[in-house]
Amino acid sequence: MAALTPISRKPLSLVIPCIAAAGGFLGLFVGTANGSGFLGILIGAALVAAMGWFFITVLKNENLSKWISIAVVAVLGFYFGGIPGLILGVIFGKLFHWFTYWLYEGRYRARLLPYLTPGQVLWHYGFRVICGAIFVFLITPILVVMPLSFNAQDFFTFTPEMLRFDPAGYSLKHYQDFFTNNEWQRSFKNSLIIAPIATVISVSLGTLAAIGLSQSHVPGRRAIMAIMISPMIVPLIISATGMFFFYSDIGNWLEGTLGLPKTFVGYIKVVLAHAVLGIPFVIITVTATLVGFDRSLTRAAANMGADPVTTFFRVQMPLILPGVISGGLFAFITSFDEVVVVLFVGSASQKTLPWQMFTGLREQISPTILAVATILVVISIALLTTVELLRRRSERLRGLSPG
Amino acid sequence: MTDASKPDGPMLAADGTPLKKSLARALRLQKMRALALIAPLLIFVLVSFIIPIGSMLFRSVENSMVSETIPLTVAELQNWDAQSGELPNETVYAAFVSDMVVAIEAKRHTRLGSRLNYEQTGMSSLFRKSGRQIRRLDPATDGPFKEQLIDIDKKWGEIGTWATIKTHSVDITNGYFLNAIDMQRTPDGAMSQPEDKRILIKLFQRTLIMSMIITVSCIVLGYPVAWILANLPMRQANVLMILVLLPFWTSLLVRTSAWKVMLQQQGVINEVLVWVGLVADDARLVMINNQFGTVVAMTHILLPFMILPMYSVMQTIQPTYLRAAKSMGATNWTAFWRVYFPLSVPGIGAGSILVFILSIGYYITPEIVGGTKGVFISNRIAYHISSSLNWGLAAALGTILLAVVLVLYWAYDKIVGIDNVKLG
Numbered sequence: 001m002a003a004l005t006p007i008s009r010k011p012l013s014l015v016i017p018c019i020a021a022a023g024g025f026l027g028l029f030v031g032t033a034n035g036s037g038f039l040g041i042l043i044g045a046a047l048v049a050a051m052g053w054f055f056i057t058v059l060k061n062e063n064l065s066k067w068i069s070i071a072v073v074a075v076l077g078f079y080f081g082g083i084p085g086l087i088l089g090v091i092f093g094k095l096f097h098w099f100t101y102w103l104y105e106g107r108y109r110a111r112l113l114p115y116l117t118p119g120q121v122l123w124h125y126g127f128r129v130i131c132g133a134i135f136v137f138l139i140t141p142i143l144v145v146m147p148l149s150f151n152a153q154d155f156f157t158f159t160p161e162m163l164r165f166d167p168a169g170y171s172l173k174h175y176q177d178f179f180t181n182n183e184w185q186r187s188f189k190n191s192l193i194i195a196p197i198a199t200v201i202s203v204s205l206g207t208l209a210a211i212g213l214s215q216s217h218v219p220g221r222r223a224i225m226a227i228m229i230s231p232m233i234v235p236l237i238i239s240a241t242g243m244f245f246f247y248s249d250i251g252n253w254l255e256g257t258l259g260l261p262k263t264f265v266g267y268i269k270v271v272l273a274h275a276v277l278g279i280p281f282v283i284i285t286v287t288a289t290l291v292g293f294d295r296s297l298t299r300a301a302a303n304m305g306a307d308p309v310t311t312f313f314r315v316q317m318p319l320i321l322p323g324v325i326s327g328g329l330f331a332f333i334t335s336f337d338e339v340v341v342v343l344f345v346g347s348a349s350q351k352t353l354p355w356q357m358f359t360g361l362r363e364q365i366s367p368t369i370l371a372v373a374t375i376l377v378v379i380s381i382a383l384l385t386t387v388e389l390l391r392r393r394s395e396r397l398r399g400l401s402p403g
Numbered sequence: 404m405t406d407a408s409k410p411d412g413p414m415l416a417a418d419g420t421p422l423k424k425s426l427a428r429a430l431r432l433q434k435m436r437a438l439a440l441i442a443p444l445l446i447f448v449l450v451s452f453i454i455p456i457g458s459m460l461f462r463s464v465e466n467s468m469v470s471e472t473i474p475l476t477v478a479e480l481q482n483w484d485a486q487s488g489e490l491p492n493e494t495v496y497a498a499f500v501s502d503m504v505v506a507i508e509a510k511r512h513t514r515l516g517s518r519l520n521y522e523q524t525g526m527s528s529l530f531r532k533s534g535r536q537i538r539r540l541d542p543a544t545d546g547p548f549k550e551q552l553i554d555i556d557k558k559w560g561e562i563g564t565w566a567t568i569k570t571h572s573v574d575i576t577n578g579y580f581l582n583a584i585d586m587q588r589t590p591d592g593a594m595s596q597p598e599d600k601r602i603l604i605k606l607f608q609r610t611l612i613m614s615m616i617i618t619v620s621c622i623v624l625g626y627p628v629a630w631i632l633a634n635l636p637m638r639q640a641n642v643l644m645i646l647v648l649l650p651f652w653t654s655l656l657v658r659t660s661a662w663k664v665m666l667q668q669q670g671v672i673n674e675v676l677v678w679v680g681l682v683a684d685d686a687r688l689v690m691i692n693n694q695f696g697t698v699v700a701m702t703h704i705l706l707p708f709m710i711l712p713m714y715s716v717m718q719t720i721q722p723t724y725l726r727a728a729k730s731m732g733a734t735n736w737t738a739f740w741r742v743y744f745p746l747s748v749p750g751i752g753a754g755s756i757l758v759f760i761l762s763i764g765y766y767i768t769p770e771i772v773g774g775t776k777g778v779f780i781s782n783r784i785a786y787h788i789s790s791s792l793n794w795g796l797a798a799a800l801g802t803i804l805l806a807v808v809l810v811l812y813w814a815y816d817k818i819v820g821i822d823n824v825k826l827g
Contacts, residue, residue, distance in 0.1 A: 032680030120735065131631045134624050135646050138706060141661035142653055144671055148664060156664045157674050205444040212440025217433055224441060226816075231452055233812050235764020237781040238456065238801045241788055245462065246455030276452045279444065337654045340766050344788065357656045361663060361771050370664070373657040380652040384645075 006114070007106040012056065015103045016049050022099055023048025026092060030080055047072075052100045062101055069097035084163050142377055149174055149370035156367060174371035184368065187356035194267065194342075194352060195335040198274035203328045205275075206282030211316070213283070214290040225283075232280035240344040243273050247345045263349050270346045274338060278331025285330065289323025289394060322394035326387045333383060460805070463798035466576035469568065472515045473502035477572040485566040485590040495565070496549040501542035507534050521793050522578065522587065523567045529558050566590040579799035603783070603800070610780045613698060614762040620702045621709040621758050622751060629713035629750065634722065651707035659768050662700035666691040666772065692774025700772045701762055708761060709754035716750030749818070756815045760808055780804055 024045035031040010051072065055065040070093035077089020102108055112121060152171040153159050161169025178184045209228065213221060231239060247269040254265045293316070301311040317324075339354040346355070353372065360369045416425040470477045475498035483491040506512040516530025536555045540548070553560035570590050571578060578588035585601040586593050595601070628647065632640050650658065665671045668687045676682040690696055720743065728738035766781040773782070780800060787797035 029679040029681075033678065034680075037680070123735070127627065128631070131627050134628050135643065137624070137703065138628075138650050139646050141658060141665055141703060142650060144665060145657065145661045148671075155669070156667060157669050157671060205447060209441045209444035212437045215433060215437035215440075217430055218437045218441070219434060224445060227453060228444065228448055231448070233760065233808065234456065235760075235766075235781065235804060235808055237764055237766045237784050238459070238805050238808075239452070241784060241797060241801050242452075242455035242457075242459040244788060245459055245794075246451070272451055276448060279448060333652065333654075337656070339656065340785075354654065354656045357660065358767065358771075361656070361660055369660050373654070373660055376654045376657050380654065381649065384648055384652045388648075 007110050010104055010106050012053070012104075015056070015100065016052060018103055019052045019096065019100050020045040020049040022096065034080060047076075048096055051096070052104075055097075055100060056104055066094070066097045069093045069100075083165055145370050145373045146377065149367065149374040151367055151370075154367055156370070174366075174368045177366075177368045178371050178375070181368070183351075184353075184356060184372070187351045187353045190350055191336055191353040194270050194274060194350070195332050197271045198278055198335040199328050199332045201271070201275035202278035202282050202331045203324060206279050206327065206331075207286050207320075207324050210283050210286035210290060211312075214287060214293070228283050229280045231277050236277075236338075236340040239277070240341045243341060244344040247273065262347075266347050266350045270342055270350050270352075273341050273345045274335035275331075277338060277341065278334045281330035281334060282324075282327035285327035286320060286323045289320045293319060322390040326390050329383050329387055333380070456805075459798050460802050462795060463579050463802045464575050464577065466571065466578065466795070467574050468515060468518050469572045470574055472506050472511050473499060473568075475499075476502050476568070480565065480569045480572065483565070483569065485562065485569060488562070490549075490560065490562060491565050493547050493549050496552055496559075497542065497546055500537060500540055500545075500548045500552070503534070503537045504540065504542055507538050517792070519567060519571060521582070521796065522571055523563070525558070526564075526567070529556055529564070532556060533559070579795040580802075582796050583799040583803055603780075606778075606780050606783055607803075609694075610763060613694060613777075613779070614759050616698055617701050617705060617762045618709075618755050618759045620698065621706050622755060624702065625706055625709035625713055625754065626747075626751070629710050629717050632710070632714050633717035633720070647707050647710050650703070651711075655704065655767060658704050659700060659771050662696070662703065662768075662772055663691065666696050666699065691772055692777070694773070694777040696772040696774070697769050697777035697779075700768050701765060704768060705758045705761055708757050712753040712757065713747065713750035716753070717747055720746045752818050753815070756811055756818070760811050760815070763811075764804060764808060 024041040027040040027042070027044015027047075028037050029040070030044065031037045034040070051069060055062075055069070059065050059068075070090055073093030073096065074086055074089035077085035077087075077092070079085070081088065108125065109121065112124060116124070147162070148156065148158065150170045150172065151159065151162065152169050152173065159169055163169075178188075212218065213225065218224070251265050251269055254260050254268070255262060297315055297319070298311050301315045302308075306314065337354055338352075339358050342350065342352050342355055343358070346352070353376075357369055357372060360366055413421040413423060416422045418425070476495060479495045479498045480491065483495060503512055506515065512530050512534045513527070516527040516534075519530070520527035533552070533555050537552075540551070545551070558564050566589075570588055576588065577593075581588050581593050582596075583603055585596045585604045587596055632643055632647070635643065663670075667673070668689065668691075670691075672690065673682065673687045677684050677687065682688060690699070724742050724746070725738050728742045729735070733741065763779075764781055765779055766785060769778045770782055770785075773779075781804070784797045784800050784804070787793045787800070
């Protein structure tokens with residue numbers, strides 16, 4: 001519904017108070033930082049209002065006024081806050097200019113339905129601002145971690161050097177620590193051993209069971225489903241407690257009766273425990289894929305002489321592969337992220353990366369955690385992209401909407 | 404019309420068996436094949452998940468240690484009435500010494516001491532100290548023992564000590580469950596704990612209240628986001644969806660450490676507030692190691708679990724309904740409240756139960772950002788498992804928590820259906 005509405009210039013009596021309010025809002029922060037909040041509001045409001053009035057009634061050149069606005073606010077920002085102030089000043093200068101013309105030219109009406117009342121227009125944009133704030137809440141913690149991991153100091157906060165964009169304030173030393181420190185490397189290696197094996201177990205068993213569950217006549221389907229989903233529902237602390245008792249008995253038996261080495265038994269315990277936790281995710285994603293699976297394809301294959309195993313690998317598997325892979329990724333990330341169960345079931349030689357981070361956060365706080373966190377965020381972005389691509393591929397294959 | 408091929412008798416399949424029988428056999432085969440595919444996983448989950456949890460639940464009532472360690476004493480104590488106001492007679496003391504000599508041999512008496520110490524403080528040291536002396540006695544020759552034991556420690560001359568042993572000598576006890584709800588098993592039946600020991604009910608209440616606060620804040624924050632995702636054009640909605648899915652996919656530890664970084668006294672939020680001058684440098688806000696920290700961090704962590712179900716429900720609501728309502732004279736608010744909101748309630752219900760189930764059992768985040776005031780019942784369970792080693796009490800607490808979660812899960816299954824859980 002773009003450009004449905006004829007737009008018209010708005011009177012100055014509407015524009016000036018609005019931009020003055022915006023200027024006053026920024027002035028409040030600059031003012032309180034420099035002593036007087038009240039004075040800040042007045043000066044900020046007056047300055048932005050004067051600029052707006054000048055642009056609209058005297059200059060009448062939108063492009064030129066943009067650069068003037070940016071320059072004025074940037075210089076002020078530099079005066080009050082140095083380099084970071086300069087950058088914020090450029091952004092706010094651009095913003096003020098855009099806001100002035102957006103209001104003055106009535107552009108805010110352009111994309112909306114023509115019959116909306118002013119109150120509805122205000123609510124429309126107010127709602128978007130609220131949503132924007134919630135999105136900021138969602139994403140800020142993850143974004144804040146990344147620059148902090150390049151901190152040259154051992155602090156968990158932005159140092160003055162970092163804010164001045166001084167290269168001396170940044171370094172890769174926390175990454176270096178992660179890649180050279182034995183403890184971090186060992187835990188990373190443990191995670192890379194445990195998670196893939198657990199994933200393979202839960203994917204292979206889970207896919208078979210999901211295919212079984214998708215047959216038309218399964219006695220006690222709901223009960224079986226409930227049992228298989230239960231590892232996801234039962235709180236982790238309870239699963240961990242139960243497994244703690246169970247696996248210590250199993251471990252003693254394996255060590256005592258079969259004489260297996262202690263470390264090996266430890267790995268078996270953690271891998272099995274993680275495999276159980278990953279199963280619900282595989283079951284859910286694979287059954288969801290099988291819902292859209294055309295049963296006549298397997299019958300056609302059987303008709304043409306393929307045995308069930310061939311049918312499975314040549315016909316069924318390629319079609320449900322996206323679901324299997326994304327289930328596997330869920331299972332992988334479950335195991336790769338898991339702390340509580342490994343804390344209870346594992347011993348020190350099975351310390352995984354999350355466990356190491358957990359002790360790091362509880363005891364000796366080191367910014368290496370932030371470097372690890374950044375690496376993990378990058379990994380999760382990669383996984384997210386993979387899952388999304390697979391989902392689209394699967395929907396395309398099954399002829400659903402191209403998402 | 405007559406069917407000439409089968410004037411009488413059942414319809415036959417190609418191989419000559421009755422069709423009904425043949426179909427039943429095919430169905431049975433199909434069932435068997437499905438079950439054979441399911442069986443490996445089902446057995447795996449049953450053995451390594453359901454049975455461990457079941458045995459943990461059993462631990463919350465199991466109490467065979469007392470009667471296994473001192474069987475003769477327990478048998479003799481049956482004849483003694485704690486209400487009588489008299490000490491047990493010599494036979495009990497003699498039985499106790501012979502039990503203890505065996506137990507000390509097997510080094511089991513200290514374990515019994517720590518078991519009874521959960522019920523009455525001082526029992527652990529009593530058993531440890533007396534153990535050293537009783538070892539020298541010979542149950543066959545050194546009697547009578549009553550005076551000797553009271554000489555070793557005067558607690559053996561107190562009725563309370565024997566009453567405690569007698570009370571906790573049953574094989575199946577409700578003692579752990581009573582402890583879990585701030586009561587105790589006493590010779591006179593269930594009693595409430597002394598005032599200063601009542602912490603668990605408070606902790607349960609706090610867990611429930613904070614989970615509710617978290618659920619409500621997730622609804623408040625999630626509803627507008629789900630609405631805008633469902634109502635924007637597909638392309639923009641997909642971009643914004645990334646902002647929801649990225650936190651969802653990011654490691655829990657990463658998000659928790661991010662919140663630690665943000666909320667600390669020297670953390671990002673405080674630094675920014677000080678920088679813009681809203682907060683004085685010496686009056687930095689305390690936002691971590693309290694309930695506020697737990698609520699903020701867990702709301703952030705669980706928000707995607709609220710947004711995703713709400714979004715999938717809102718996607719199915721036709722925008723024309725709202726327009727129809729407005730064309731018939733409804734105001735914006737009426738149209739939303741009477742038309743859109745009722746249609747979106749299933750999404751809110753699904754998301755709320757999911758968030759509530761997840762938050763009620765959370766352990767990691769409260770442990771790191773919760774301090775002492777913001778911890779949940781799970782942290783208490785972990786404490787009893789790994790530090791105080793009172794496994795029975797931990798199991799009882801876990802059983803209560805599990806019961807609450809299962810009730811909610813059942814409700815979720817009724818409202819949403821477990822088959823309809825969607826991921827990503």
